[in-house]
Each structure stands twice: as C-alpha cells, then as structure tokens.
Amino acid sequence: MATINDIARLAGVAKSTVSRYLNGGSVSQATKEIIEKVMKDTGYIPNTFAQSLKVKKSNLIGIIIPRLNSYATYEILESIDRSLKKHHYQLLITNTDQNIEREIEQILAFSKQKVAAIILLATTLTNRHQQLIEALDIPVLVIGQRCDFTYNFIYNEISAGKMMAEHALSLNHRQILYLGVNEHDVAVGKLRKQGVLDVLKANSQLMLKVKEVDFNYEITYQMLLEYLPTVSPSYILCATDNIALAAYKATLALGKRVPDDVSISGFGGYSITNLVTPAITTVRYPYKEVGDLAVLQLQHILNGEEVERQSILIPVLEVKQSTRKI
Amino acid sequence: MATINDIARLAGVAKSTVSRYLNGGSVSQATKEIIEKVMKDTGYIPNTFAQSLKVKKSNLIGIIIPRLNSYATYEILESIDRSLKKHHYQLLITNTDQNIEREIEQILAFSKQKVAAIILLATTLTNRHQQLIEALDIPVLVIGQRCDFTYNFIYNEISAGKMMAEHALSLNHRQILYLGVNEHDVAVGKLRKQGVLDVLKANSQLMLKVKEVDFNYEITYQMLLEYLPTVSPSYILCATDNIALAAYKATLALGKRVPDDVSISGFGGYSITNLVTPAITTVRYPYKEVGDLAVLQLQHILNGEEVERQSILIPVLEVKQSTRKI
DNA sequence: ATGAAAGCGCTAACAC
DNA sequence: GTGTTAGCGCTTTCAT
Numbered sequence: 001m002a003t004i005n006d007i008a009r010l011a012g013v014a015k016s017t018v019s020r021y022l023n024g025g026s027v028s029q030a031t032k033e034i035i036e037k038v039m040k041d042t043g044y045i046p047n048t049f050a051q052s053l054k055v056k057k058s059n060l061i062g063i064i065i066p067r068l069n070s071y072a073t074y075e076i077l078e079s080i081d082r083s084l085k086k087h088h089y090q091l092l093i094t095n096t097d098q099n100i101e102r103e104i105e106q107i108l109a110f111s112k113q114k115v116a117a118i119i120l121l122a123t124t125l126t127n128r129h130q131q132l133i134e135a136l137d138i139p140v141l142v143i144g145q146r147c148d149f150t151y152n153f154i155y156n157e158i159s160a161g162k163m164m165a166e167h168a169l170s171l172n173h174r175q176i177l178y179l180g181v182n183e184h185d186v187a188v189g190k191l192r193k194q195g196v197l198d199v200l201k202a203n204s205q206l207m208l209k210v211k212e213v214d215f216n217y218e219i220t221y222q223m224l225l226e227y228l229p230t231v232s233p234s235y236i237l238c239a240t241d242n243i244a245l246a247a248y249k250a251t252l253a254l255g256k257r258v259p260d261d262v263s264i265s266g267f268g269g270y271s272i273t274n275l276v277t278p279a280i281t282t283v284r285y286p287y288k289e290v291g292d293l294a295v296l297q298l299q300h301i302l303n304g305e306e307v308e309r310q311s312i313l314i315p316v317l318e319v320k321q322s323t324r325k326i
Numbered sequence: 327m328a329t330i331n332d333i334a335r336l337a338g339v340a341k342s343t344v345s346r347y348l349n350g351g352s353v354s355q356a357t358k359e360i361i362e363k364v365m366k367d368t369g370y371i372p373n374t375f376a377q378s379l380k381v382k383k384s385n386l387i388g389i390i391i392p393r394l395n396s397y398a399t400y401e402i403l404e405s406i407d408r409s410l411k412k413h414h415y416q417l418l419i420t421n422t423d424q425n426i427e428r429e430i431e432q433i434l435a436f437s438k439q440k441v442a443a444i445i446l447l448a449t450t451l452t453n454r455h456q457q458l459i460e461a462l463d464i465p466v467l468v469i470g471q472r473c474d475f476t477y478n479f480i481y482n483e484i485s486a487g488k489m490m491a492e493h494a495l496s497l498n499h500r501q502i503l504y505l506g507v508n509e510h511d512v513a514v515g516k517l518r519k520q521g522v523l524d525v526l527k528a529n530s531q532l533m534l535k536v537k538e539v540d541f542n543y544e545i546t547y548q549m550l551l552e553y554l555p556t557v558s559p560s561y562i563l564c565a566t567d568n569i570a571l572a573a574y575k576a577t578l579a580l581g582k583r584v585p586d587d588v589s590i591s592g593f594g595g596y597s598i599t600n601l602v603t604p605a606i607t608t609v610r611y612p613y614k615e616v617g618d619l620a621v622l623q624l625q626h627i628l629n630g631e632e633v634e635r636q637s638i639l640i641p642v643l644e645v646k647q648s649t650r651k652i
Numbered sequence: 653a654t655g656a657a658a659g660c661g662c663t664a665a666c667a668c
Numbered sequence: 669g670t671g672t673t674a675g676c677g678c679t680t681t682c683a684t
Contacts, residue, residue, distance in 0.1 A: 019663055025664095043461050045438050046662080049376075052662095053661080068407060074395070081394060245601050248603075271395075331678095341679095342657090343654055345680080346680095357654085
C-alpha cells in the first residue's frame with residue numbers, strides 16, 4: 001500500500017507538497033501533473049485514520065437504532081442518509097436490538113471512533129444514558145423521546161393521540177378498543193395513549209377497552225386472534241401501524257370485513273399502510289423531514305452556533321379507507 | 327480529551343505501560359489499580375484512529391446497498407448485522423441509490439477508511455468495478471449477482487424461476503402474465519425470467535404475455551391500473567414480491583378478487599407478503615442465512631484460509647393463499 | 653514488570 | 669511554490 005511518502009519520493013518532491021496537492025493548496029502545474037501521474041500508477045489511496053488523527057475530526061456520524069425490523073426505522077434512516085450524503089458525511093449505523101447495555105456500549109464505541117456526532121433513535125432513556133452523554137464531548141441528538149440533557153427532536157404525541165381519537169368519535173364509533181404498547185416507551189406507551197384516552201374518556205357513553213400488545217407483528221397477531229372475539233369493537237385504535245396491520249389481518253382471519261364491520265387505524269404513516277387494501281388510516285409522522293432537520297441541526301451544533309435544544313414536530317392525520325362512519 | 331500520555335503522567339508510569347494495560351500485557355496489580363483509577367477519573371477513551379493507524383487494521387466491515395427502501399435489503403442487512411455483531415465487527419452501511427458512480431466512490435471511500443472487508447449487494451457489475459476491486463487489497467464479497475473476479479454469493483435464479491412457473495402450470499393456469507424488470511439486473515431481469523419462460527414456453531397451448539415494469543412500487547401500480555384490463559390474465563407471475571404487491575393492489579382496485587379471479591405470486595420471501603390478505607405465494611430466498619454465511623466466509627478470508635470463490639444458494643417455493651387451482 | 657524511543661501516515665507552521 | 673520539521677495518539681521492540 002503506497003503512502004504519501006512513496007508518492008513524494010517517486011515524484012521527487014516533499015510530502016508536504018503532496019499533502020498540499022491533496023488538500024487544494026498552491027502547487028505548480030508541472031508538479032501537479034507529475035504527482036497525479038505517480039498517484040495513478042501506484043493506485044494511491046490516502047489513509048483516513050492518519051488524516052483524522054491529525055485534524056482531530058472525522059466525517060463520521062453515528063446513528064443508533066433500536067431495531068432493524070421496523071418501518072419507522074427505515075423511513076428515518078433513509079431520510080437521514082440522504083441528507084447526510086449531501087453534506088459529505090458518512091453514516092455509521094448500528095442496531096442494538098432494544099438492549100440498553102448495547103446502547104451504552106455503542107455510544108462508547110462511537111466516541112472511540114471519534115464520530116462527529118451521534119444520533120440516537122431512543123426508546124428508553126436511563127440515568128446511565130444521561131451520565132454518559134453528559135460526559136461526552138460529542139454532540140448527541142435524541143430523536144423520538146423527550147430528553148432534557150441533550151439535543152432533542154420529539155413528536156407531539158399527545159396531540160397525535162387526540163387527533164385520532166377525535167377522528168374515531170366523529171365517525172360515530174362508540175365501541176372502541178385501544179391497542180397500546182408498554183409504558184417503558186414513554187412517547188408511544190404513555191403520551192400517545194394519554195392523548196387518545198383524554199379525548200375518549202371525556203365522552204361518557206362509550207364502551208372503551210384498553211389492551212397492551214407487543215411491538216412484534218406475529219405475537220400480536222396470534223394474541224388478537226383469541227382476544228378480538230371476546231370484545232367485538234367497532235373501531236380498533238392501534239398505537240402503531242404495525243399493530244394496525246396485525247389487527248387488520250386478524251380481523252379478516254376472523255371473517256369480518258374492514259371497514260364494513262370494523263374500522264382500524266394506526267400511527268406512523270409507514271408507506272406499507274398504503275400497500276394493503278383498504279389502505280389504513282394513520283397519523284403521519286414527519287419522518288422524511290427529520291433527516292434534513294437533524295443534519296441541519298448537527299451542522300449548526302458542529303459549527304458552534306447556538307441552537308434550540310428541543311424541537312417539537314407535528315404529525316398529521318391521514319384518513320384512508322380503513323375507517324368509516326357508522 | 328484525555329490521551330494515553332495524560333493517563334501515563336497522572337499515574338506516574340510510562341505510556342507503554344498504559345498501552346500494555348489496555349492490551350492485556352503484563353502489568354503488576356498495583357500499577358493496574360492506579361491506572362484504572364486515573365482512567366475512571368478522567369473518563370479516558372482510547373482513540374481508534376491512532377490505534378488503527380498503528381496496527382494497520384480495523385474492525386470495520388463496509389456494506390454497499392443499492393437502495394434503502396427495499397425489503398430484500400432490510401432482510402439481508404438485519405441478518406448480516408446480527409452475525410457481524412457476534413464477531414465484534416462494526417458495520418458501516420452506505421446506500422448508493424443504484425448509482426454506479428456512487429458505488430465506485432464508496433468502494434474507494436471504504437478502502438480509505440481501511441475497512442477489513444467490503445460486502446456489495448450488487449445490481450449491475452461493470453468493468454470499472456472489476457478494475458477497482460482487483461486493484462484493492464481488501465477482500466470484497468459480492469452478493470446477488472454472478473461475479474467472476476472476486477468472492478461471490480448467488481442464488482440459483484433459473485431454478486427459482488422454474489419452480490414458480492411449474493407451480494402456475496400445476497394449478498391449470500393458461501393465461502399467464504409475467505411482470506419482469508430491466509435486464510441490467512442480470513439476476514432478476516435475465517436469469518429469473520429465463521427460468522420462468524423456459525418452463526412456460528415448453529407448454530404450447532399457453533396465452534403468455536411478458537411485460538417489463540419498474541422496481542418502484544408506485545410507478546408499477548399506476549401502470550398496472552391501465553395495463554391489466556387490456557390483458558386479463560388468470561395468473562400474474564411477478565419478478566419480485568414488491569411487484570406482486572403492486573399487482574395485488576391494482577387487481578383489487580380494478581374490482582377483481584385474489585385468488586378467486588386472479589392468482590398472483592412474487593419472488594423474495596419478504597415478511598411483508600404475509601401481512602396482506604390473502605398472503606402472497608412466493609419463492610423464499612435464504613436472506614436470513616446469507617448473513618451468517620457471509621461473515622463466516624469473510625472470517626476465513628481474513629485469516630488467509632482458502633475458500634470457495636463462489637457459493638450458490640437455493641431458494642424454496644412457498645405456496646400461500648394468493649394462488650389457486652382453476 | 654517497566655520505560656525509552658521509534659514510527660504508523662498524515663497535516664500545518666514556518667522558513668526559504 | 670516548495671521543503672523542513674514537529675507532532676496527532678497509539679503500539680511495539682528493546683533494554684533494563
């Protein structure tokens with residue numbers, strides 16, 4: 001493997017000249033040409049480690065995701081990746097399978113690798129996260145869960161929950177089943193649910209059931225096959241699109257029609273909600289925009305500019321064919 | 327940011343001793359304890375650049391994917407990520423949006439970053455790929471397209487195509503529409519199609535139509551809304567699960583039922599084919615296993631052991647409810 | 653068991 | 669416009 005020294009020797013110049021050539025400093029046309037030739041001949045490739053060691057920064061951005069089998073994850077990843085590429089950053093993706101230990105480890109691993117910044121798609125934030133992140137000299141952007149100790153993007157979950165509950169009521173549904181997730185996930189498990197229930201509970205003549213299900217599609221589907229016949233709701237209000245898909249599939253499997261017999265809605269706005277028929281009513285979260293916003297924010301932070309610590313993003317209701325008036 | 331020098335100074339030892347401590351060399355218990363304490367106090371984190379610069383290797387594996395919005399990509403990523411993690415490698419993921427230029431650039435970028443190996447989820451392989459890869463001193467594993475100049479995993483596409491065509495015939499279908507993709511993608515566009523057509527064309531009394539569609543869901547869906555009424559097939563044999571989903575949705579939108587009026591099948595075995603009702607008949611590709619196999623293979627290569635240059639993986643037919651006898 | 657010293661490949665002052 | 673030089677943070681002989 002050729003190094004800058006080899007190039008300098010072969011070209012008969014000092015390595016600083018080669019370095020200058022590489023970094024756009026002033027080099028005479030003649031020197032330029034000979035260096036170019038030598039580089040071509042040797043197939044020279046600069047060593048980023050040495051570079052980064054010297055300039056003390058890298059073009060790496062680390063992103064920590066809770067799982068690799070979630071549509072929400074993919075949509076955000078895609079948007080961040082696209083935006084980062086525009087700014088010549090390289091994305092380092094790492095998946096923790098929702099394991100807190102691994103999340104902590106990865107934050108450390110990233111800081112060893114001297115990433116310029118870390119993006120954390122959070123599920124649960126602990127004290128250890130806080131200690132670690134506060135001790136770090138690398139900016140961390142937490143997306144999806146409220147976080148007071150570093151930069152933070154969150155969605156207005158309560159308002160999202162309210163929108164959907166109001167939608168259900170406006171369609172005259174009075175037998176509503178809410179399928180939620182564990183409260184460890186504060187955003188989805190607590191806030192989103194709170195928004196929904198705030199509205200529903202304000203309405204007295206309502207038959208309301210609340211049930212906790214798993215994030216996993218298959219587990220939820222199997223459970224619903226047994227559970228749904230015992231409650232017979234007219235509207236199933238699901239905490240995520242994934243759950244909505246499971247509810248949809250289970251409803252059909254039980255011989256009912258959507259939306260004729262049962263209305264179903266989700267949250268998220270994953271593109272997959274449009275693939276099924278009927279398309280599923282959902283609340284669209286601005287995943288596409290998160291990428292651009294995040295990168296913009298990070299650039300400001302890295303330039304040492306003052307930025308808002310917390311930004312709140314607003315989801316919007318998207319009514320499709322899976323919910324209808326009764 | 328504390329460096330090894332700071333630790334050494336604070337602990338009153340030489341930095342080589344600290345280094346030895348870090349790398350499991352022999353250090354006395356007393357020294358060990360004081361070093362540990364100092365590290366804890368300062369929150370010391372070793373610099374991987376300096377480390378890698380010195381030992382001339384990294385624990386990074388780069389993977390190049392053609393797009394981030396493909397279920398096939400997700401399934402493979404997930405499997406490779408899981409397996410790599412077991413072996414303490416860090417995965418660097420980069421998306422090229424099917425742009426050949428970007429693919430070349432990224433191979434270079436990875437080699438600058440001194441990744442230990444590169445995995446390429448290929449669509450089209452050009453001469454420039456060959457030149458670049460052959461000049462590289464980093465092992466490259468190409469997955470999904472035949473490739474003679476480096477390590478290579480491919481699926482037996484012809485056999486997959488044949489399986490599905492035979493399935494269609496066995497259900498007595500005689501009006502078959504094949505929805506394929508561009509032949510630039512040799513594996514899917516050419517070989518898979520060849521397998522299908524080899525079988526179908528051997529059958530004389532067949533009404534066979536072949537049509538090229540886009541990998542993109544929305545484009546294909548819109549096109550099919552216009553095209554399907556002009557051909558009225560009893561079986562739509564789609565080159566990918568994604569296309570099958572578009573065909574499925576278009577068929578329903580046109581007021582027909584699946585599988586009562588039209589049978590539909592795909593290729594891939596994406597988990598999403600089970601989310602819709604009826605579940606879609608498909609050929610399952612061993613994406614889950616690819617990860618383990620790939621990592622195993624890379625380990626052997628990196629250890630300098632001899633390995634097969636090419637491995638052929640066998641897909642299997644999975645009959646679901648979207649296809650039926652007529 | 654520990655320390656001194658050399659050097660990995662690169663950049664950036666500084667002098668010419 | 670170009671060369672000399674010092675070092676980035678680490679590992680690794682080689683002495684002791």
